[in-house]
Amino acid sequence: EKETPIKDEL
Amino acid sequence: MNIFRLAGDMTHLASVLVLLLKIHTIKSCAGVSLRTQELYAIVFATRYLDIFTSFVSVYNTFMKLVFLGSSFSIVWYMRYHKAVHRTYDREQDTFRHWFLVLPCLVLALLIHEKFTFLEVLWTFSLYLEAVAILPQLVLLQRTRNIDNLTGQYIFLLGGYRGLYILNWIYRYFTEPHFVHWITWIAGLVQTLLYADFFYYYFLRFIGGRGVE
Numbered sequence: 043e044k045e046t047p048i049k050d051e052l
Numbered sequence: 053m054n055i056f057r058l059a060g061d062m063t064h065l066a067s068v069l070v071l072l073l074k075i076h077t078i079k080s081c082a083g084v085s086l087r088t089q090e091l092y093a094i095v096f097a098t099r100y101l102d103i104f105t106s107f108v109s110v111y112n113t114f115m116k117l118v119f120l121g122s123s124f125s126i127v128w129y130m131r132y133h134k135a136v137h138r139t140y141d142r143e144q145d146t147f148r149h150w151f152l153v154l155p156c157l158v159l160a161l162l163i164h165e166k167f168t169f170l171e172v173l174w175t176f177s178l179y180l181e182a183v184a185i186l187p188q189l190v191l192l193q194r195t196r197n198i199d200n201l202t203g204q205y206i207f208l209l210g211g212y213r214g215l216y217i218l219n220w221i222y223r224y225f226t227e228p229h230f231v232h233w234i235t236w237i238a239g240l241v242q243t244l245l246y247a248d249f250f251y252y253y254f255l256r257f258i259g260g261r262g263v264e
Contacts, residue, residue: 045229047165049174050108051216052061052115 053111054222060215061115067208068122074201075126079135083198084205086130086140087149087187093123094153095184099177101170144194147187156180165232175234182242185209189249207253210246213239 075081100116107113129136160176188206192198217239220231 047232047235048223048227048229049102049106050112051057051219051231052064052112052119 054219056215056219056222060212060219063208063215064212065118067205067212068119070201070208071126071205072122075129075136080139081130081136082139082141083195083202085145085188085191086127087145087147088184089123089126089130091149091152091180091184093127095177095181096120096123098173101173141191141195145187145191147190149187152183152186153180163234165234178235178238182238185245203253206249210243210249214243217243
């Protein structure tokens with residue numbers, strides 16, 4: 043199960 | 053950070069610099085849609101609200117400031133700088149872009165990851181960016197052929213999100229956490245909207261003539 047979505051993109 | 057995302061950010065940066073170069077040096081915004089620029093200013097303003105609350109990296113913060121600063125200064129130039137404003141094609145740039153804002157806002161209120169202020173606005177900015185190029189593409193068809201700088205600007209702007217899609221594919225297979233499916237779909241729609249522009253761009257532009 044993949045972790046929470048990332049928010050490190052522009 | 054992977055090569056696809058870095059290439060995507062650099063392509064996006066290049067598109068903004070090309071447009072600023074055109075507007076600042078030859079004081080002309082002929083063929084450029086002010087409405088698309090206004091939509092992009094809204095996209096960045098609503099996407100980078102977290103610039104004050106969450107720090108990711110110096111690079112991330114720096115690029116956010118660059119995109120915010122450049123998009124608002126391009127709108128300012130096209131609206132208020134006398135010489136530049138004179139070259140703005142007001143009669144042709146008539147796409148009702150505010151009709152794009154409302155549906156994107158409603159959609160963000162309906163389909164989002166988490167129902168928080170920042171999250172809904174972030175989702176709104178994704179949907180809006182996907183359609184922000186429409187006024188520019190409509191203007192392109194009306195003004196027939198455009199100069200090289202404007203053609204390159206649109207090409208780079210369309211290319212950056214395509215590189216981001218490669219980045220999302222790469223991250224999907226190499227990292228434990230994932231990119232939300234909303235981001236995928238908005239990015240795909242955005243890139244597909246450029247499809248026919250890319251077609252003509254390669255046909256005409258590479259052939260050595262201006263984009264028609």
